[in-house]
Amino acid sequence: MHYVDRLHRLVINQTDWAEAPAHAADVAWLEPMLDARTLALVRLAALVAVGGEVPSYGAAADAAVDAGASAAEVVDVLIGVLPVIGTARVVAAAPRLAMALGYDADALEQEHPG
Template sequence: MRKDELVVDYIERLRRLAINDAGLADDGGDDHSVLDPVLDQRTRALVRLAALVAVGGAVPTYGAQTDAAVDAGATAAEIVDVLFSIVPITGLPRAVAAGPKVALALGYDVNEEPDRQVVDEDG
């Protein structure tokens, strides 16, 4: 795809969002070029997880989105970094509220004692 085609794609995508094009909610009909994602699957999964935190999603949704991110190649460290990265935008309370939900989705119960002790680098 040429650079000028990418420019047209994003402009057309923005235009269709701006006019609330009903075709965006379905499969897009025959015009898949507007709906074809530009972001890779891993990045989209991490962005969706960030959006979920921003809207304060339900616990089961965290499991599904975290699984999708892992399946797309994201690491647990990257998933946790999403929480830290959105604090300036969503505020600390949203990230704190999402922490236990993401932890459970990653198979870690924040109410249990950790299996390992974190060692301070200075001592």
Template sequence: MDYTDRLRRLAINDERLAEDGLDDAGIGVVGLDAKSLALARIAALVAVGGAEPSFGSQTDAAVSVGASPGEIVDVLVGIIPVVGLPRVVAAAPKVALALGHDIDDAFDDVGVTRGD
């Protein structure tokens, strides 16, 4: 199915797109490579204010398909003009935890509390 068919199906809310668009693991069978799709999903989580566990699973998925922590952070910085700085700031600690870093510990090391 080409992109115009997928776009049409999206526009008319064709439920078959969701069924046809996922493989057995729930990963999209689309024209994007796995890494690009995983990074796009992290960006989407930021945009909707996703929950911490979602960031954990999507970040793990991105790393497992070859995304580096630097690329994940680059996505956060890159979407600031679209979603706004407050959304990215709210997501940053969730992404940091998913990557194995505790932002609050980093602030403690320099004598600053988040929000100062």
């Protein structure tokens, strides 16, 4: 399906595919066109933007790394969304993401003060 058709469905809030079994075969338009790595990073950015819960960060970070993203690229997501969502959200997400990557936020502070 062409991206304009997909955009049109979103613009008009066409959600009947989710509610009517007759439209079950019409879900192909929802399949992302992005590669797995990019999609995982985008989903992580969205999680940060909405202030996701702690367990979600583990799943999102794992998905990104499993799709080929490095830990540095996962952290870059925080830097990338900073001008859009603001410092408060990014600072709130940082310890959650650190934990998801296997770091203790308190230990990071001791190892890398100010």
